Amino acid sequence: MNIPKEIIITEVCPRDGFQSLPEIISTEDKIEIINQLMNCGYSQIEVTSFVHPKAIPQLKDASEVLNGINRRKDVKLRALVPNLKGLERAIEAGVDKVKLMLSATDSHSLSNANRKTFDAMKEFEPLVTRAQHSSIIVSGSISVIFGCPYEGDVPIERISEICKRYIDLGIYDISLADTTGMANPVKVKRIVGQIRDLYPELKFSMHLHNTRGMAFANAVAGFEEGITDFDSSVAGLGGCPYAPNASGNIASEDIIHGFEEMGVQTGIDLDKVILIGKALQERFPVYSNSFILKAGKCSDLHLAPKCQEKIG
């Protein structure tokens, strides 16, 4: 394989993982977990979402969490913002980056944001202006890009139009999200290849869910198409709303381990991530989904048995 030698893993457990948990985690615990994650070598952590407290009560303490953590210059803090009010809160809390949520299909956009895709994009304009005013980096996203649970495949023309409008907004950093795990390696290579050729000025990252067991294969497919920036969640926290107990986010320890085994550097201390994952798995056993926490790393060799009982 002719592949890059390093990738960036963005830890999203404090946002995507926590928001899917039914049990409220205390602000102190969130701060403690994010502080631990900041010491793992991640260059970027998605710490929270500045949504309306009633929409996601778990994240209502977003500002307090950001105020409480020990900042590090080498770790960029990203937050989701749904609207101008959320952006103001994010700026006040001192995030480095904000990410705008957008669905590839109208039906998913209506169910998630109460407005159609291109209507939602129009409302991004004042947000981009406001963020630029405070030197906050704005990234975009395209949820359900590899398949929508309501509409199925998304036409490439529509994806292309979304990319074009992101460029018009001045947003060049776009997360391709397989929100409900409907991607496959062939589809990833086709879509990523097409939009990369159409818009070489865009920088794509991937947000993968392991709902149907293909997340790592999809990451490798994206990687082979030049993507070197992936989201993941420690302990695999973050489920799938359409299928109880189904896997959600690819686990950080699984994607870090997989790429490191392939000879690709992440700059992250896998053993530290595993320790954090074990604690989370112990606390939220039903919501964690991780291979490495169960099986250990490939490099954890076993002692060969000394002899075998003779049979027959």
Next chain:
Amino acid sequence: MNIPKEIIITEVCPRDGFQSLPEIISTEDKIEIINQLMNCGYSQIEVTSFVHPKAIPQLKDASEVLNGINRRKDVKLRALVPNLKGLERAIEAGVDKVKLMLSATDSHSLSNANRKTFDAMKEFEPLVTRAQHSSIIVSGSISVIFGCPYEGDVPIERISEICKRYIDLGIYDISLADTTGMANPVKVKRIVGQIRDLYPELKFSMHLHNTRGMAFANAVAGFEEGITDFDSSVAGLGGCPYAPNASGNIASEDIIHGFEEMGVQTGIDLDKVILIGKALQERFPVYSNSFILKAGKCSDLHLAPKCQEKIG
């Protein structure tokens, strides 16, 4: 991707899945499950292993199971045989193919078969002669080829020597087994590429375990290197002896679904496999490991919610 349009999936649950279950399944139930599997469109099923009954009590009824099932001309029945005695039983039971088990490393071979790798291969000679005499197809295997839990990486020189000796034995059909899930896509492409170039006369298949979440990515990597023959186990039955609760065989429904989503035909009725998988999962919930049984197929679309509650 420049890829073949179809693959062969060999169902191994009746052997690899059942042998890992602590609860003995009745002969009648085994026959019933194999009969159901034979109606799914599989062209090949690994029905049992003719090992010593004391080694794997679960499979002691191998002959009765083979005698009881409804044969179909379009489904080849394969069995594992560890020695001449097992081969005689397999021939008497009327299998179409036998597979010889071999470990890539001496430590794994000693722990599994009480003899070193090349000593085991020497004992294959009379088996091949005997099988040819009865027109039984003999295939070989190389367990732990992508990594040994005792020794780690296996040198390519050793893998090459094993391939050479298989050719000397007249065995050209070889299963590359990632017995404890230590492969990754880069390693798969490197090893498969090297041995395919060295021995173009050999036909390789893959037996993948999802221990560390990379089985589907490894299948795709092998597929891109020209492999079109994969083992899998319905409901993902078949665990990992080194890690309790860790995933074992890649689930048939997961690999069939994944490849079909990629536009690759398997000839298998996925819905029928899912039904069998659901029944097995219900009976052995702790031992099954399947994404599709939890999440459903990508094509199972959901109804979009009609409206959303206004917040704030």
